[in-house]
Amino acid sequence: MRRKTRQIRIGNVLVGGDAPVVVQSMTTTYTRDVKSTVEQIHRLQDVGCEIVRVAVPEMEDAVVLGEIKKQIRIPLVADIHYNPxxxxxxxxxxxxxxxxxxxxxxxxxxSFERIVRAAKERDIAMRIGVNSGSIDALDKQAQMQRIQVRLRADGTLEKTDPAEARRIERERLAERMVNKALEYIGWCEELDYHNVIVSLKSSTVLTAVEAYRRFAERSDYPLHLGITEAGTLVTGAVKSAVGMTMLLADGIGDTLRVSLSAEPEEEIPVAYEILKALELRNRGVTFVSCPSCGRVEIDVIGVANEVEKRLSKVSTPIHVAVMGCVVNGPGESRDADVGLAGGKGKGVIFRKGKVVRTVPEDQFLDAVLKEVASLLPEHEARLVYPEGGIQDITYTHRTRDEGMNLPLAARN
Structure with missing residues (x-):
């Protein structure tokens, strides 16, 4: 059950209440570079970003926001620190x-009250962001504490428990974060301003989870989920998935951003995969592929990566499978809307559980994408399967006798 929260409006997007969990990202460009910023936002829009945030560190960045807003389709958020x-x-x-x-x-x-009055007058929303680093970082000594043993006078051993010490510090920090958020909300309410969403981020997963849970028990304002400074693509995706899943499974969370040290377009698919896994959103491709093993005689990794990349802009819910052996391949492929079960230089193409045809290895990509395109609206079909078909083949040929050989396109 989703936690029932107030509903607010951010541009043309509803957040909270019975609205779906909204996916956000943040640009990496210098905001004052309008052309680059708009181009990046357009790429984010294409892969499903629903709200975008831009950094505004100086006035040169603030004065171009109106021009940026004119050129994009999704709500624009200004990220402000220090200077009101x-x-x-x-x-x-x-x-x-x-x-x-x-x-x-x-x-x-x-300064905060000046901003609140202006936001109220213009009827725009505000996110109150409380980060653990801006409250107090966890005590470094507690973080680095190791089990220590000392001998008591009675001859027994006494052991410390650093895990317990870290738990206590984590709970104290989370409580301070929640209290600050509630204090700031109180300032807003004194001015009769309620168009507010709250985030309580930390780079430590369990600290963020603890803070969000405590806040959810004490307030009905909507929550923006995030594990801040989560890390690079793999590290950040894992930490974000762990923390957000713990919260979303409890019904906590109205919007989210997966923060990665990567291009922002990489954040959006991770966010949707988290939501799809919990059956909270049903957008785009549900993709199944086998991890490859010694049974496989096609380059399933290459084919799967290429198919997934070419389907990245699809928003229509569709289930696609790329499988590489006779053990799990046919079953998974039959369960998908479009599936490939490959082996020994050829593969069977399935559509809605039925065999469509058998194709040679150098036609895998063309055959799969053509079938997917046939199930999509026309504007998406053109993105997936252009006129003339798929000519370029990027994956490699593989057999147990020969191992992994040259790319198929280079074998001739």
Whole structure:
């Protein structure tokens, strides 16, 4: 059961209440570079980003926000720190939301209340962001603590428990984060402003989870989920998936961002995979592929990666399988809308559980994408399967006798 929260509007997107969990990202460009920023936002839109945030560290970035907003289709959020004048200019430029950490604003509450009044007057939303690093980082000594043993006078051994010490520190920090968030909300409510969403982020998964759970018990404002500074593509995806799944499975979370040290377009598929795994969203391709093993006699990894890449802009829910052996291949392929079960230089193409045809290895990509395109709306079909078909083959040939050989395109 989803936690029932207030519903707010960010531009044309509803967040909270009975709205679906919304997927967000943040640009990596210098915002003042309007052309590059807009181009990156367009790429994010193409892969399913529903709200986008841009950094506004200086006034040169704030004054171009209106121009950026004119050229994009999704709500624009200004990320503000320290200088309240940047938030005031962002609001004048017509952004759909400002992200504020009241704890680091110059002149504190006075500045925050100016921003709240301006947001209320323009009827735009605000995210109150509380990060563990801006409250107090976990005590470094507690983090590095190891089990220590000492001999008591009675001859017995006494052992420390660093895990317990870290748990206590984590709970204390989470409580401080929640109390700060509730204090800032109180400032908003005193000004009769309620168009608020809250985030309680930490780079430590369990700290973030603890803070979000505690807040959810004490307030009905919607929550933006995130594990901040999560890491590179693999590390960040794993940490985000672990933390967000713990919360989403409890019904906590109204919008989310998977923060990765990667191109922002990489964040969106990870976010949707988390939501699809929990059956909270049903957008785009549900992709199944085998991990490859010594039974496999096709380059299943190459084929699977290429198929997934070419389907990245599909928003229509569709189930696709790329399998490489006779053990699991036929079953998984029959269960999919479109499936490939390959082996020994050829493969069987399935469509809705029925065998369509058998094709040679150098036609795998063309055959799979052609079948997928036949099930999609016309505008998406053209993206997946262009006129003239798929000519370029990037994967390699493989047999048990020969191992992995040259790319198929280079064998001739």
């Amino acid at each position: 004048e940047l938030a005031m200019e962002a609001i004048r430029q017509g952004v759909d939301k400002v992200r504020i950490n009241p704890g680091n604003l110059l002149e504190g509450r006075t």
